[in-house]
Amino acid sequence: MFKKMYSCYNTKMGLFRFFASTILVLFLLSSCSFHSTDAFDPLDPNGNITIKWDVISWAPDGYVAVVTMYNFQQYRHIQAPGWSLGWTWAKKEVIWTMMGGQTTEQGDCSKYKGNIPHCCKKDPTVVDMLPGTPYNQQIANCCKGGVINSWGQDPANAVSSFQISVGAAGTTNKTVRVPKNFTLKAPGPGYTCGPAKIVKPTKFVSADGRRVTQAMMTWNVTCTYSQFLAQKTPTCCVSLSSFYNDTIVPCPTCTCGCQSNGTQRGSCVDVFINYFLLKLHCSPETPHLASVVSDHGKNNYVPLVQCTKHMCPIRIHWHVKLNYKEYWRVKITITNFNYRMNYTQWNLVVQHPNFDNLTTLFSFNYKSLTPYGSINDTAMLWGVKFYNDLLMQAGPSGNVQSELLFRKDASTFTFEKGWAFPHRIYFNGDNCVMPPPDAYPYLPNAGSRWEVSLITLVVTLIASMAVVLTYI
Incomplete structure (x- = not known):
């Protein structure tokens, strides 16, 4: 009798463990699935940043392309200090020249003699040129310091472009390979970019509207925003x-x-005392506020907030x-x-x-x-x-x-x-x-x-x- 009871107990416990483990697995799977929906914004379900890469002409060892970023988000800007766009080349491509943008690093170009490429990195990062860039280095929709306004608020300024001359890339639609692993920082994290997809070549209409030309090849990359990825708080x-x-x-x-405790100072500023001391040209009690005012010629975008409960x-x-x-x-x-x-x-x-x-x-x-x-x-x-x-x-x-x-x-x-x-x-x-x-x-x-x-x-x-x- 005791053996029967023990056997029944083991059976029940086995069923309990099975169901418990099943529920745990389902919970973990559902938790993982949340990551794919983090970027969905219920108030702007179709909002995204689309990067369009148009090959506009062939070169002796590659091509010339115009890369355009469209901010199709209704209300989310890309603010100062602006966007930075990165990718990984599919082959051994180099960037010979750029207009309206520049890479942050040149990389190792030691194997080239005479004419040195603009960038030889396998994974270049491009940033926008600043306002005031010489006219002969500009193209349309460039040189705004990486700032792009939202489509809903200011569609005329919701676009940013640069031109790139790529070498060692192939000179036909069959030999060119699309870059991989696109990343967009605007200006920090938050955006996740999908793979580049070849689409119908873009058509361009001349200024007088009488002639239509088209790109040799076009691919698109779509990037979506997640507030959870952008900041922890x-x-x-x-x-x-x-x-x-x-x-x-x-x-x-x-x-x-x-607010930080006594051992961790500097998370906020006591506004009233320091503000009036600064207005009176006195030394503020909190040195952080003085550093914000002078800033030593450098831009610092990490928030320094007034001390509040929130x-x-x-x-x-x-x-x-x-x-x-x-x-x-x-x-x-x-x-x-x-x-x-x-x-x-x-x-x-x-x-x-x-x-x-x-x-x-x-x-x-x-x-x-x-x-x-x-x-x-x-x-x-x-x-x-x-x-x-x-x-x-x-x-x-x-x-x-x-x-x-x-x-x-x-x-x-x-x-x-x-x-x-x-x-x-x-x-x-x-x-x-x-x-x-x-x-x-x-x-x-x-x-x-x-x-x-x-x-x-x-x-x-x-x-x-x-x-x-x-x-x-």
Whole structure:
């Protein structure tokens, strides 16, 4: 009897181990599968950077090509210090000359006598030329210091190109081999590039539109962005408040990191003391701020942030400001806590169900994004040129503000259960951390109807427009 019981016990334990190991294997497989979807952006599902390599002519030992990068992302820029593009040659190719770009290293060209190639490395890295490059070294869409704007915000400047003369490469479509292992840094990690794929040769139309030519050969490379690969910690956070509740919901503590303890100094700067000491030309208590101001002639893009509980370079504050009879009003404030960055041509992407009823926007530009087809619940906002398109470094001028006026939709509008707050906010393409929903300012049980007369609305609108027109 005991043997039977022991045998039954062993059988049950064996089944338990089998199912447990099966579940563990399935979990590991599913965890691995997440990596392929990391780059998917639900608010820009088709966003990518496409690199097009057009062979435009043959040379005695290779070819001349124009390499063009198209930033098809709706709201994600490539910011300073710009992109760098790398690959591995399939054979023993060299780069004889370049226009509009240059490699970071020449490599070992000792076997060449007389005419020395521009680059002999097996795995070259190319960067854009700087503005002010001599005209005879430029081509169209080059020489912007590697900065490429997003397609949705500035399509005219969402392209970057360089020309390359390749030797030891083959001189026909059958002998040329496409490069491998493309990498794109913009300016840091975050992008993953697929393999080069040969496509139909690109057709070019002459300036007068009367002649069409085509490339000898064309291949494309597609690169997609993942915030998880770009940085280990978030870069922005969201705080909330409302007129109907005194509670201000801050960014969660340690959202983008925590202040260092006594043994690890230098993670942040105490803004108030050091800022006024610098203004008075005194020696700041914290040497890090002085080094940021002088910078010793070098650009440093590692964030140095103001000491806060959240430690984020950027904070977005969403304030439900007023409630009218037929409208409601929101104030958005973007604050820069980073001493090392002026954010040029910044943008904000906000998802909220009432954007289909947006009536007026002050001092920001607006573009509707419809990532799900006909549903208009996502907006891209950015600054007015020469007014607030530059978000200054941390300090008194390090913020921009705007107000949004929405028409109420009787079927959906409510201040209850956090409906008035956004579902999601991106800054410069990075998803910002929201407070937990249970912490949102709640609507009091009594006195929930806060309305402002139409006259007050009109006066406020006129005053706001006057302020904007004064600065434009």
